[in-house]
Amino acid sequence: MPEKLLEIQNISKHFPGVDALRGVSFDIHRNTVHCIVGENGAGKSTLIKILTGAERRSSGSILLRGREYNPRSTREAMNFGMSVLFQELNVVNQLTVEQNLVLGKEKVRLGFFRRDPQVVARMYEVLRSLDPSIPLGKRVAELSVAQKQVIEIAKAIASESELIIMDEPTAALSEEEVNRLFTIIKELKRQNVTVVYISHRLREIFEIGDAVTVLRDGQMIGTRQVSELGSGGEVGSTAELIKMMLGKVVAERYVAGGGGQGAPVLELRKVSNAKLREVSFSLAKGEILGCYGLIGSGKTEIARAIYGLDQKQGEVLVAGSPAALASPREAIRQGIALVPEERRSEGLFTRLAIRENIPLMNIRSISRWGIFSARREKSLARSYIQKVRIVARDENHPVEKLSGGNQQKVVLSKCINADSRILLMDEPTRGIDVGAKEEIHNLIRELARGGTSVIVFSSELPEVLNLCDRILLLYEGRIRDVVRNGPEVDSERIMHIVTGAKEA
Amino acid sequence: MQADLTLKSGRRGATLDIQLLILVGILVLVMAVSTALTPRFLSYVNMINVLMQVAMIMLTGSAAVLLMIAGAFDLSVGMVLALTGVMYAFMSKNGIPTPLALVLSILIGSGFGLANGALVVGLKITPVIATLGTMYVAQGLAFIVAWIDGGANVTTGLPRDFEVFGRTMVGPIPLFLLIVFALILIFYFLFAKTNLRKYAFAIGGNQTAARLSGLKVGGVVLALYVLVGTLTGFAGMTLASRMGSGSPKVGTGFEFDVIVAIVLGGTSIYGGEGSFLGMILGALIIGFVGNTLNLLNVMFFYQTVLKGLILVGAVLLMRQLRSR
Amino acid sequence: MKNRRVDLQKLVLVGILLFITVVFTILNPRFISGFNLMYVLIQNSFVIISACAVTLLMISGQIDLSIGSTVCLAGMAHAWLSRAGLPVGLSFLLAIVVGLLVGLINAVLVVRLKITPFIATLGTMYMGRGLSYLVSGGLVIREGLPDAFSYVGNESLGPVPYTIVALVAVVAVFLVLERRSVLGKYSVAIGGNRTAAMLSGIDTDRIVSTLYILAGAFAGFAGVLMASRLGVGDPNIGIGFEFDVIVAVILGGTSLAGGEGSILGMIIGALIIGGLGNGLKLLNVFTFFQSIMKGFVLVLAVLLDQNLKLRLGARAGARRAERSRERA
Structure with missing residues (x-):
């Protein structure tokens, strides 16, 4: 077994109200591809942030090459030989490939560049070893996402990084580009670089991974050698990983709702756009419909298309009659409301009070002839604070000071107050601690019993299994299967479908 | 946990109140010092004089404060002020009945507001650049009209009723001041009680969330630009009527006074928060300081320097208060 | 694609220049006379001299509204110092230092105190203007200046x-600096992606500060030259000068968001205006039409820039969509 490069010992990270990581320990060995898997909210991104200095750990220690490692900034982490492939690519689009590669490494004398053929030659060599097809003189803006990634990798190698962290690097890549990336990763191993690879796609782990660590709810479930798991082609090998990721998930809390009967309130017929392929489904009154898939599978895109944020082809029927739904305004008028994925940046006015947030989707609920009543605003807010149980000092509490769960309840109140009959909830419990999660779920069930139809877009299987009457399974912009929830539902089969491990 | 939350949230709500308190303190101080330095400060003539200057800043500021809260800017107000004054004089001199000229000149202000709104909302040009552009257009037009009239200002040959609006007195107080303050009160009502307030704060606070909540973001910003233009038109017309001439030079630095008053009043330059009363206090401070320096025969040039310092100081003060 | 865009913009500019x-x-016909062309060039050399530094500043995503005041202040300082008996050469240099100091103040406000560039330089713009008036009590310094x-x-x-x-020297220096x-x-790099620049080890604060200081110093240089040409120190000069500079820079293809632009483009832009x-x-069209015209040119230049970018963005989007379709 190769020597240990990074030893992660009993790391914990507490955020107000949430334990993002609880006593996680594992080792990363030199010259391996170490995969980390887990559902959203399992703690992967927090772990990466700690490793790269973007967040400080609450307790525990990390040893790099046997020595204490505690970076305070991303730059400091990079000086320790740690590089990250950022999802928001860190290249300058306006510069050429060559300029990007040498950026910050130029030989400078009196503020002027000295042409240094050596640096350029070395960078060129690195780049050629990764992907000879990228021309040095081309502007980066003209390159594909995959090629930009290669440039970032080349920069990392050239700055003598020993460890490269790749966070969902294949999310935006085509099949062919994924294959090339894998070739590069194998090449990196030959060049003595260790790779930490984060992905949802189990197939990929079997293709390039040496070891895999599974995280769930901020805890480490286990680390396995991929060779011990068997090869990716067999269903049996993924089965153990899936079991580790899911834990003891059974649909025990699921109670069949009364929904699903009667005429559909919303129907999509062959809706397509840049990210979606002929999506068709219908939603009944009082039904909770799950929409389950990994990041990039098109969940958010379905929500955005219905809500009028993205263009779409195909037909959408609301209560049986065609509706264009070209803008959020129109969607709201048709009784559709969105609880967006990015709660803070898209759903809330964080600097305003709870009281001021709630009526903003339906200003008429507190105003007449354009004049609002502070009294009605107050009583409205109070009634929602009671109804959805928002924990706050009072209705004047600024939303930015609330916990994630309570913020989400404010967004939910906003949507309910818009008299919506159809709720689109994108990742309704992301970043919310377990107790509040359950509360949100109960609220959703209550709403459905009251006749509201809900679509829950989630990348957490336990969530959809707990909540939903039916589940759409998405993979790469298509609905691969529709499952009716119940005691006999096969969560492993679901996992196989959405990870692309098996055709439906 | 609960106690902690209360403490934290209490702090932010109080930020604006502290700012207002500080402003009132500064205002009292300025007035006390001014009175001590020159007894003339509190005289009737001087007060009317100051109030006239301040009223114009407040009038445009009443709408501009909402615009800035919504996250946009208008640099063209100074030149629009000049242009509407010149146009009022030019039109009434050239045979258009004075009341009609009065209304038309206000509408010219609205027209510039509409143009600004169209550039920012429709063509998506950054507010600074778009209103810088219209500022120069307005300035050019003002000078051209004055030049066509044959001089630097439009002064001679004005009809007798040209000055009626600016000179009529109601008891000891000029009529126009009463009307301007009535307008400011109406805008205070708009600011405090209507949905416009809700929209402006929401749009400035989080434009994406505002759009996702179904607000007509573009429409609101456009409307605010038109309001700013209209009030500025009104101010320009009033000023011309009061002074008895239309001068293309009156508006220089006016946009700066308005912005300083608003920022001094606690409105964030990034939008999303702000205060009407703060703007009123800010305008009073700017006006009183300037006036006292005038009375003391301190050259007007110091004022520009001082205003620059006040602006930067106000931004820093806000940040201090907020970060505590 | 990118190269083509910039070239297209330059081509359009040269076309416009030829057209007018x-x-x-x-x-x-007098327009094309050697005398008139030289006159146009001299008239615009002040804008171009200070716009060279401003181009780089705006490429890095910043803006400076205090340029006009700085031009004026430096001119006033030069006149005042010369009248006070200082050798003209020394006063010339000191006046440029005055401009440099204004740039330094901008740098401190923006980089250290993190005030939005627009507000910070609006502040120094008013301070600079006020100071210029104070130098002479608002009067034009005309009498008592040495012949030199x-x-x-x-x-x-x-x-x-x-x-x-x-002009030629400054342009040459900045073309070298640019390249x-x-x-x-x-x-x-900073204008294109500030985080990426920082992570690549670039001291972004120092670069931005230097650019502000340069912008101030060269505004000072332009101001001193202008005062010398007029033979007076005039506190009313340079009003709207920053506007001319910004219009020339934007017309020359520099994006307001930063990340792209060129000095050559700026020069063509300045010559067009x-x-x-x-x-x-x-x-014999009245001068005040110029101010209106500049307003329109500015807005049109921004629109042209946005339009080109939009079209390219749409094309890139289509390419992306195609790729994902291939994959599906």
């Missing part, structure tokens, strides 16, 4: 006026 030259020549004061602005080196010599120096390259102004003047 031809039109004005037809309307008034007007020398640089009105004499020639052989057949070439010194102003043009200075070969840390400032040129890093300003593009200068040519338009001069042509209108020769046609």
Whole structure:
């Protein structure tokens, strides 16, 4: 077994109200591809942030090459030989490939560049070893996402990084580009670089991974050698990983709702756009419909298309009659409301009070002839604070000071107050601690019993299994299967479908 | 946990109140010092004089404060002020009945507001650049009209009723001041009680969330630009009527006074928060300081320097208060 | 694609420049005379001299509204110091230092105190203007200036006026800076993606500060030259100068968001505006039309820039969509 490069010992990270990581320990060995898997909210991104200095750990220690490692900034982490492939690519689009590669490494004398053929030659060599097809003189803006990634990798190698962290690097890549990336990763191993690879796609782990660590709810479930798991082609090998990721998930809390009967309130017929392929489904009154898939599978895109944020082809029927739904305004008028994925940046006015947030989707609920009543605003807010149980000092509490769960309840109140009959909830419990999660779920069930139809877009299987009457399974912009929830539902089969491990 | 939350949230709500308190303190101080330095400060003539200057800043500021809260800017107000004054004089001199000229000149202000709104909302040009552009257009037009009239200002040959609006007195107080303050009160009502307030704060606070909540973001910003233009038109017309001439030079630095008053009043330059009363206090401070320096025969040039310092100081003060 | 975009913009600019030259020549043949062209060039050399530094500054995503005041302040300082008996050469240098100091203040406000560039430089713009008035109590400094004061602005080196010599020198220096120096390259990187620049080890604060200081210093240089040419120190000069500079820079293809632009483009932009102004003047069109025209040119330039970018963005989007379709 190769020597240990990074030893992660009993790391914990507490955020107000949430334990993002609880006593996680594992080792990363030199010259391996170490995969980390887990559902959203399992703690992967927090772990990466700690490793790269973007967040400080609450307790525990990390040893790099046997020595204490505690970076305070991303730059400091990079000086320790740690590089990250950022999802928001860190290249300058306006510069050429060559300029990007040498950026910050130029030989400078009196503020002027000295042409240094050596640096350029070395960078060129690195780049050629990764992907000879990228021309040095081309502007980066003209390159594909995959090629930009290669440039970032080349920069990392050239700055003598020993460890490269790749966070969902294949999310935006085509099949062919994924294959090339894998070739590069194998090449990196030959060049003595260790790779930490984060992905949802189990197939990929079997293709390039040496070891895999599974995280769930901020805890480490286990680390396995991929060779011990068997090869990716067999269903049996993924089965153990899936079991580790899911834990003891059974649909025990699921109670069949009364929904699903009667005429559909919303129907999509062959809706397509840049990210979606002929999506068709219908939603009944009082039904909770799950929409389950990994990041990039098109969940958010379905929500955005219905809500009028993205263009779409195909037909959408609301209560049986065609509706264009070209803008959020129109969607709201048709009784559709969105609880967006990015709660803070898209759903809330964080600097305003709870009281001021709630009526903003339906200003008429507190105003007449354009004049609002502070009294009605107050009583409205109070009634929602009671109804959805928002924990706050009072209705004047600024939303930015609330916990994630309570913020989400404010967004939910906003949507309910818009008299919506159809709720689109994108990742309704992301970043919310377990107790509040359950509360949100109960609220959703209550709403459905009251006749509201809900679509829950989630990348957490336990969530959809707990909540939903039916589940759409998405993979790469298509609905691969529709499952009716119940005691006999096969969560492993679901996992196989959405990870692309098996055709439906 | 609960106690902690209360403490934290209490702090932010109080930020604006502290700012207002500080402003009132500064205002009292300025007035006390001014009175001590020159007894003339509190005289009737001087007060009317100051109030006239301040009223114009407040009038445009009443709408501009909402615009800035919504996250946009208008640099063209100074030149629009000049242009509407010149146009009022030019039109009434050239045979258009004075009341009609009065209304038309206000509408010219609205027209510039509409143009600004169209550039920012429709063509998506950054507010600074778009209103810088219209500022120069307005300035050019003002000078051209004055030049066509044959001089630097439009002064001679004005009809007798040209000055009626600016000179009529109601008891000891000029009529126009009463009307301007009535307008400011109406805008205070708009600011405090209507949905416009809700929209402006929401749009400035989080434009994406505002759009996702179904607000007509573009429409609101456009409307605010038109309001700013209209009030500025009104101010320009009033000023011309009061002074008895239309001068293309009156508006220089006016946009700066308005912005300083608003920022001094606690409105964030990034939008999303702000205060009407703060703007009123800010305008009073700017006006009183300037006036006292005038009375003391301190050259007007110091004022520009001082205003620059006040602006930067106000931004820093806000940040201090907020970060505590 | 990218290269084509920039080239297209330059091509459009050169086309416009040729077009107005031809039109004005037809309307008034005097336009094309050597004397008039030299006059246009001298008139616009002040804008170009200070816009060189401003181009780099704007490429890095910043803006400076205090340029006009700085031009004026430096001119006033030069006149005041010369009148006070300082050797003209020394006063010349000191006045440039005054401009440099204004740039330094901008740098501190923006980089240290993190005030939005627009507000910070609006503040220094008013301070600079006020100070210029204070130098002479608002009066034009005309009397008591040594003869040497007007020398640089009105004499020639052989057949070439010194102003043009200075223009050529400054442009040459900045073209080299743009292509070969840390400032040129890093300003593009900072304007294009500040985080990426920082993570690549670039001291972004230092680069941005230097650019502000340079912008101030060269505004000072332009101001001193202008005062020398006029032979007076005038506290009313330079109003709207920053506007001319910004219009020239934007017209030259520099994006307001930063990350791209070129000094060559800026020069063409400045000449277009200068040519338009001069042509209108020769046609006896009133000068104030120029201010209106500039307003329109600015807005049009921004629109042109946005339009080109939008079209390209749409194309890139289509490419992306195609890729994902292939994959599905």
